[in-house]
Amino acid sequence: MALNWFLEDLDAQRCPGRVVVNWSNDIAVAAVIRGIVSSKPTTGLDEITVDTVVIPLIIQAFVSVFTYVVDHPGEPMPVQLLFASGQTSMAKSQLWKQSIILDQPWPYRGRRQGAKRSVLSPPVCNVRVALFNITIEPLAEFECEDVNTSVNHSGSLSSFRLEALRQIGDRLELLGATAVLSQKIIPKYLQTYLAAKGIFTLDRLSATYIRKLTRIDA
Incomplete structure (x- = not known):
């Protein structure tokens, strides 16, 4: 309504x-x-x-x-x-x-002035990317540092969480995803689980996080 x-x-x-x-x-x-x-x-x-x-x-x-x-x-x-x-x-x-x-012309930053522009590489083909703007976390209040992908884990909440993450990974594989990107956090367990399936992951892509890393690097 x-x-x-x-x-x-x-x-x-x-x-x-x-x-x-x-x-x-x-x-x-x-x-x-x-x-x-x-x-x-x-x-x-x-x-x-x-x-x-x-x-x-x-x-x-x-x-x-x-x-x-x-x-x-x-x-x-x-x-x-x-x-x-x-x-x-x-x-x-x-x-x-x-x-x-x-x-469209692709900007090439960092090129020395007067240097000849390099030949652009062909586009990436046959790639299916899953984009997330949220933290992929079945239990927001639960933090787990275990990145072991074995099936058996103690604790009902832990078992539920890891099973949910595995279901997410299986679903992404079923959809044919070859890469999973997120502006927020992808749990280490899920990253390891996806890596075992040959799926690339990259998280924390938000501008705020990147800016903090840039300042630390500087």
């Missing part, structure tokens, strides 16, 4: 949350994106890179499909595919039928 009320309120013409956006106005859209990206200093992006690479990429990859999503809410969007300029044409491949090809 609450969901229906919320949707009806958003659909109302006088809803204060409704903002008419002209997606064809690239200048206005770019200004909005610039305000969001530039407010995150941890990205380390300069203005030229933001204007010539980041903003056009965001507009082409996301903003350009907003109208289609609104008109066809029940249809899944095609996979976004980024590839380097000058790569072999994929027109004869079946992949293009499921993809949006983004031909």
